Amino acid sequence: MKESVNSKYIIRDNRIFLDICEEGCGSNCAYCYVQDKNKPQVLLSQKQILLICNMVKDKVDTNTIISLCPNTEPFKSIESTQLILFIIRFFLPLGCYIQISTKEKIPEMFLKEISYIHESRIFINVSMPYIIGAERIEPKAAPVNDRLENFKMIQSYPGVHCCLYIKPFQVKDDEEQKLYIQYIKEYNISVVCVGPQFNVKIELPCTSLHDRVIAKKLMEEQSERINDFIFTLREYTSARVYTSSICCIYSEIHKKCKMELYQYNEIMCKDCNLRRK
Numbered sequence: 301m302k303e304s305v306n307s308k309y310i311i312r313d314n315r316i317f318l319d320i321c322e323e324g325c326g327s328n329c330a331y332c333y334v335q336d337k338n339k340p341q342v343l344l345s346q347k348q349i350l351l352i353c354n355m356v357k358d359k360v361d362t363n364t365i366i367s368l369c370p371n372t373e374p375f376k377s378i379e380s381t382q383l384i385l386f387i388i389r390f391f392l393p394l395g396c397y398i399q400i401s402t403k404e405k406i407p408e409m410f411l412k413e414i415s416y417i418h419e420s421r422i423f424i425n426v427s428m429p430y431i432i433g434a435e436r437i438e439p440k441a442a443p444v445n446d447r448l449e450n451f452k453m454i455q456s457y458p459g460v461h462c463c464l465y466i467k468p469f470q471v472k473d474d475e476e477q478k479l480y481i482q483y484i485k486e487y488n489i490s491v492v493c494v495g496p497q498f499n500v501k502i503e504l505p506c507t508s509l510h511d512r513v514i515a516k517k518l519m520e521e522q523s524e525r526i527n528d529f530i531f532t533l534r535e536y537t538s539a540r541v542y543t544s545s546i547c548c549i550y551s552e553i554h555k556k557c558k559m560e561l562y563q564y565n566e567i568m569c570k571d572c573n574l575r576r577k
Contacts, residue, residue, distance in 0.1 A: 308344065309352055314558055315365045315546070316356055320344055320383045321372040327403055327441040331429075331468055333498060334371045338440070341376055349383055353390045363558065364396040365549060373441075375404040385413055392421060397549060401425040401465060403441035406450050411457045420458070423549050425465035425493065426450050431479045451487040463548055464539075467495030471525050477532055484537045492541045493548050494530055496522040516561075519543060519568065527567055540571035547572060 308319040324339035368374055374384045388398055398421060406424065414422060426447050430437050434444050454462045496518045530541050542548040550557035551572045562568040
């Protein structure tokens with residue numbers, strides 16, 4: 301693995317994590333592992349972003365996933381959104397895939413800008429690990445209703461995949477489970493990712509699920525409560541449910557995944573388009 305904290309990128313096999321901020325996220329989520337989660341964003345300049353893109357472009361091929369902003373919120377401002385667009389314009393001609401996670405309402409100007417892309421290579425995770433109490437646990441993120449509106453809006457823009465991202469997963473009571481089921485049906489949400497809570501103290505925990513050993517260990521420790529919730533979603537909705545965003549991307553595009561994180565486990569891989577018979 302090659303890491304460069306100063307350059308704001310981390311490479312893990314066929315995945316590149318790329319940030320746009322010097323510091324700050326601004327959402328102040330109680331469970332977050334990011335440093336300075338409550339500070340306003342201090343963005344890198346476009347010149348700095350271009351330098352980073354040029355530094356990693358030789359590592360990019362048609363299997364690469366560019367994961368944007370693991371340490372910050374990509375749609376917090378017009379300026380941050382413009383930097384995301386700049387990165388997309390740089391990397392898409394190289395044939396890779398773009399993954400973006402957000403707790404904000406996606407600007408429609410962003411979706412219009414990328415609507416020319418017809419290869420379906422952009423994946424947006426709308427993060428909603430809480431419904432009840434979200435305004436307290438994620439005090440400076442967009443309200444849940446605003447995040448849900450993303451699913452309606454994206455349906456008008458082909459070429460963009462949208463996933464309901466329930467991570468870190470915490471045990472849901474019956475009332476909250478019913479709300480997830482209600483929203484999945486109401487907003488025609490077709491893909492859901494239910495992910496574990498990180499318990500390994502490393503600099504960028506989101507990279508840990510790109511390691512088979514750590515991924516399996518995390519899932520084994522938390523599998524009972526996660527699987528119960530997944531079974532509930534599968535029983536009452538028609539959504540495809542995954543336990544890793546990597547699984548989600550490769551399954552949705554019917555492309556062989558180098559990682560095969562869960563080795564076609566009957567429970568975790570039930571909705572995977574690539575699973576072995």
